[in-house]
Amino acid sequence: MDRRGFLKVSLGTGLAAAAVAGCGGSGGGPSGGGGDVTLRYAWWGNNIRQQNYTKALKQFSTANPAITIEPEFADYTAFQERMTTQIAARDVPDIFWIASPQVMTYHKSKLYRKLDDIPTLKWDDYSKEDLETFKLDGQLNTLPFGIFTPVIRYNETVAKADGVTVPVEGPGWTWDSLAELLVAYSKNNPGKRKGTPYAPDHDLTFEAWLRQRGEQLWTQDGQVGFTADGLGSWLDWWEKLRKAGGALSLSEQEGMGPDWAQVGKKVLVNFGNSNHIIDDAKMFPKEKFRLRAAPIAAGAPAGHKYLYFPRMAIYQRIDDGNLEAAGKVLDYNVNNAEMLKTVRLTMGAPTNPKVAEQAAAFASPDEKEMLAVVAKERAAERKPRYEAPPGSSTWRTTMARICEEIALGKTAVPAGAQKLVDEIGAGIKRAA
Amino acid sequence: MTSRSRFYLNRQGRAAHVFLIPWQLGFLLITAVPLLASLYLAFTNYDILNPPEWTGLENFQRMIHDDQFWASVRVTLIYVLVSVPLQLAFALLLALILDRGLSGLAFYRSAFYLPSLLGSSVAIAILWREIFGDEGLINKGLALIGVHGESWLQNPRTALATLIVLNVWTFGSPMVIFLAGLRQIPDELYEAARVDGAGVWRQFTHVTVPLLTPIIFFNLILQTIGAFQTFTQAHIISGGTGGPANSTLFYTLYVYQQGFVAFDMGYASALAWVLMVAIAVVTALHFLVSKYWVFYGDS
Structure with a gap:
């Protein structure tokens, strides 16, 4: 072959390859002939959750051969980054979980398709009150598929061995009594454990603290719902606890947001979400963990209890031909206990009351412990809670930084609290 | 030039252009267009989800009052000023040792290069925690002599130093370049120096260093630019926070936080352009100053 011939063949091959590639593409639209549908499903978590959900989605496809699901999994942080770039490229998965800081940001960007007109997604099992709490700005456009509540998780095995009794919920279960317990335990236990990791940046317990003082995390109109004083009181509680030796130092826990596998052997209790017990307890299989609802401050107003919902949604621009199939997948996620047998309850208690029963x-013993705590909170009187507004997505990172500065003595509590309120407010203002 | 040879050259040129098309497309689509797009975005408020809004110089004005920005500038400058000279000195020292004709040179060269390959991996985060953590090797060693050490990674006074150690440890690339440069220095010059009574130190300062200055300059430029762009190590070891207390908040980590955590891509683009200009200025200064200390054999 001469050079001209080679060039012609090369160009021809290249163009043909480009043309074929252009015809390809995956996911999205109906795949033609036979009514088969391919849906992209995006979620986050750890390796075990990836395996469990992949298996459950395959089981769904086996039961519904006309629906193929392409899983898109990532770690929590990577998931958010990927979603953002996918949104920018208008290449959003058909069904996706929503990271808590992004719920209202995506809502503002009109990413969610409304869910109350999809015949394959049933709402019959939910009460009117439930449905109201699910809505964003009055629209039923996201699907809460789990319930978390703020809890104190304690190591019952260690507590028994060390002769410690964690108070039962009731009048004696206050933040002060908890602090006293943690400090006293840290000073005198054979394993030289501390009471708790240093965790003032834990969002759910912080929100419980605020609501017990008549404040809230976010307002209905998308502003910061707490004052510098409210935040300061929380940071002060932690600072006193840390200085009294009731919490691990940053050095002992290797920074903010410690790895539970590392610190679990160094503490008696942990501040967390109710669902965390399921994965965290497995790291210490010889020990038994129990849950207590967050302590209650004296004079806490009625309705301070709350539930947090992880949500999923259907992409606004989903192909109409795929909508009913997507509704079926969502229905399988929330209204079918069979899926939970595979994925377990790592994403919290089911929102569907019948499925929860x-x-x-x-459920495993740890899951039963979680279900019991959530059921109690769900039955309590609750005032509405609002999702994080656009522009506030980094508030937890900022809070962790401020808490770190306080613990390192670089910032005083009042100054740190004011700085955090100002920074979050500035972010919201920029996004407005 | 005859018309035949001009025709031949034209044909050659056309073929060259055809073969260059993939690179040209790559440069345009992957480098030039995003570069220009980011320049535009630097003057906008852009959250990726919604269309960018023109805000003029607002992003650049915001930097002036942004404590995090200044913290990242400070951290990066300290890192560049301390880690680059240390790394180059260490790489040169190792290259000089390896140049002495050790047996098993290939093995040592590979072994010393290995850390450069690991330098940006998750394994390093684990290794560094095992060495510098609260219960790490160093503190265990200190405990043997009765000293209670705290986590070196969680102390704002020492966290950056651990990353500087990491950078020095990944000396493989400049070392290999130094080694190649040392091989180019003629033995006769050392023989002549020895005949003139020069000892090892004088041979090093009067023969090796002057003839190696172009290589030192080359390494200096590369490593300085690399140090300004340091990201992965800080991201992995601090968990992406730049902590404790901003002590490892490298400039590129801050750009990443703004772009991909806060989704403030307009501000992130402005930050990126400031970094690019800063690197260009520093590199230009290096070239300006080089005429006073870099010796080229033909000059």
């Missing part, structure tokens, strides 16, 4: 039958 069914789940109790096959």
Whole structure:
């Protein structure tokens, strides 16, 4: 072959390859002939959750051969980054979980398709009150698929061995009594454990603290719902606890947001979400963990209790031909206990009350512990809570930084609290 | 030039252009267009989800009052000023040792290069925690002599130093370049120096260093630019926070936080352009000053 011939063949091959590539593409639209549908499903978590959900989605496809699901999994942080770039490229998965800081940001960007007109997604099992709490700005456009509550998780095995009794919920279960317990335990226990990791940046317990003082995390109109004083009181509680030796130092826990596998052997209790017990307890299989609802401040107003919902949604621009199939997938996620047998309850208690009852039958002891705590909170009177507004997505990172500065003595509590309120407010203002 | 040879050259040129098309497309689509787009975005408020809004110089004005920005500038400058000279000195020292004709040179060269390959991996985060953590090797060693040490990674006074140690440890690339440069210095010059009574130190300062200055300059430029762009190590070891208390908040980590955590891509673009201009200025200064200390054999 001469050079001209080679060039012609090369160009021809290249153009043909480009043309074929252009015809390809995956996911999205109906795949033609036979009514088969391919849906992209995006979620986050650890390796175990990836495996469990992949398996459950395959089981769904086996039961519904006309629906193929392409899983898109990532670690929590990477998931958010990927979603953002996918949104910018208008290449959003058909069904996706929503990271808590982005719920209202995506809502503002009109990413969610409304869910109350999809015939394959049933709402019959939910009360009117439930449905109201699910809505964003009055629209039922996201699907809460789990419930978390703020809890104190303690190591019952160690507590028994060390002769410690964690008070039961009731009049004696206050933040002060908890602090006293943690400090006293840290000073005198054979394993030289501390009471708790240093965790003032834990969002759910912070929100519980605020609501017990008549404040809230976010307002209905998308502003910061707490004052510098409210935040300061929380940071002060932690600072006193840390200085009294009731919490691990940053050095002992290797920074903010410590790895539970590392610090679990160094503490008696942990501040966390109710669902965390399921994965965290497995790291210490010889020990038994129990949950207590967050302590209650004296004079806490009625309705301070709250539930946090992780949400999922269907992309606004989903192909109409795929919508019913997507509704079926969502229905499988929330209204079918069979899926939970595979994925377990790592994403919290089921939002569907009937499924929650069914789940109790096959739940593990840790899952039963979580279900019991959530059921109690769910039955309590609750004032509305609002999702994080656009522009506030980094508030937890900022809070962790301020807490770190306070613990290192670089910032005083009042100055740190004011700085955090100002920084979050500035972010919200920029995004407005 | 005859018309035949001009025709031949034209044909050659055309073929060259055809073969260059993939690179040209790559440069345009992956480098030039995003570069220009980021320049535009630097003057906008852009959250990726919604269309950018023109805000003029607002992003650049914001930097002036941004404590995090100044913290990242400070951290990066300290890192560049301390880690680059240390790394180059260490790489040169190792290259000089390896140049002495050790047996098993290939093995040592590979072994010393290995850390450069690991320098940006998750394994390093684990290794560094095992060495510098609260219960790490160093503190265990200190405990043997009765000293209670705290986590070196969680102390704002020492956290950056651990990353500087990491950079010095990844000396493989400049070392290999130094080694190649040392091989180019003729033995006759050393023989002549020895005949003139020069000892090892004088041979090093009067023969090796002057003839190696172009290589030192080359390494200096590369490593300085690399140090300004340091990201992965800080991201992995601090968990992406730049902590404790901003002590490892490298400039590029801050750009990343703004772009991909806060989704403030307009501000991140402005930050990126400031970094690019800063690197260009520093590199230009290096070239300006080089005429006073870099010796080229033909000059």
